[in-house]
Amino acid sequence: MSIKGIFPIDNWDFKSESIFADLPLADYELLTAHKSEQIYKKNEVIFREGAYPSGIFYISKGKVKKYKVDNEGKEQIIYIANTGQLIGYHAILSGDRYPDSAAVMEESTITFIPKEDFLTAIERSSVLNSRLLKALSHEFAVLANSLTMFAQKTVRKRLAIQLIVIREKYKVNFVEGMPIAINISREDLASLVGTARENVVRVLTEFKEAGILATKGRKIIVLNVNKLIEISNE
Structure with a gap:
């Protein structure tokens, strides 16, 4: 059954697939000009917290957990990203290292888009810019709700x-x-x-x-x- 109307799913889940959906063809071609695809086996790490980003990752198929590791080596999963979602772009936008790690939860097909192509596409595409800002705003709201959930x-x-x-x-x-x-x-x-x-x-x-x-x-x-x-x- 659908839970629309009976559970506020948008308060707890964000979907970034809309960032790439129906992008103007020129913008999409610019973004994916040098993309590459790789199959990751279950539990294989895509990137680690603290590493410098070389690009962004689009989940063509599969599921990915984003997590942080504490001083005792214990994982705290922040979010599970699904097919069609984008990960790893926050670090590039902030010009910093990855704030968390990502690993596949099942065999997954991941598309890699180089940092340079992503930044060029952002610079030239007002549509992509607008969608990223909207996605980031929604993600912040979801994470704020999650913090409240853990506390209360x-x-x-x-x-x-x-x-x-x-x-x-x-x-x-x-x-x-x-x-x-x-x-x-x-x-x-x-x-x-x-x-x-x-x-x-x-x-x-x-x-x-x-x-x-x-x-x-x-x-x-x-x-x-x-x-x-x-x-x-x-």
Whole structure:
């Protein structure tokens, strides 16, 4: 089922695919003049925090986690980017190093666009400029909401919200009534929720016993998204 009108998905998720959608042909050709495509295997790193950017990355197919690593080597996932989204451009726009790391969560096809082509396209394309500003503004709002969520909501509510958001990302050729399987490790889910793996497993078991979801190996099948929405609003 669609959650439009019953859950404010835009408060928790941002989509940057609109940045490239229907760009004027001249702008698109300028941007992609020297692009290259690479297949990354599951868990392979695309870029690391602190490295200098040499270009931007477009997710042609797959899913990518953006994360930071603390002094103890523990990952904190900031966001999961989906097919059609752009990553790595913040560092180029700020003229700084990457503020976080990125790794694929499944085998993914990633398109690389050199820094020089990206900057030239921005300089010449008012359409691209406008879309980037809009995307950055939306991303800031989403991250602000996420900070509030971590500060004010329980693990149970945070997990419900993240399952709703991730479920949307796994909608591929969706037909009404079709179950959606979320393929994510419990470690990554715990990192995204900001808690210990044991807490995530405990709450998932609770949801499973309540008939809200089912599991098959590491896959999570959401059976009752309405109930997750209710929990997120408790």
